[in-house]
Amino acid sequence: MATMSADDFSIHTKDCPTVGDGMPLSDLPDEVTSIGDLDCECWSEYDSLDEIS
């Protein structure tokens, strides 16, 4: 499950320590097409977008 930060609209895992008050996302935004589009280190445990949803 992904979470969108309310501060800067960046996308994080629900367990990310930096996301704080986030909004749960049922789907990743369309502009996210690869794991490389997700900047935060909280995604480093994932190898591909298929593992996220």
Ligand SMILES: [Zn+2]
């Ligand atoms: Zn994060």
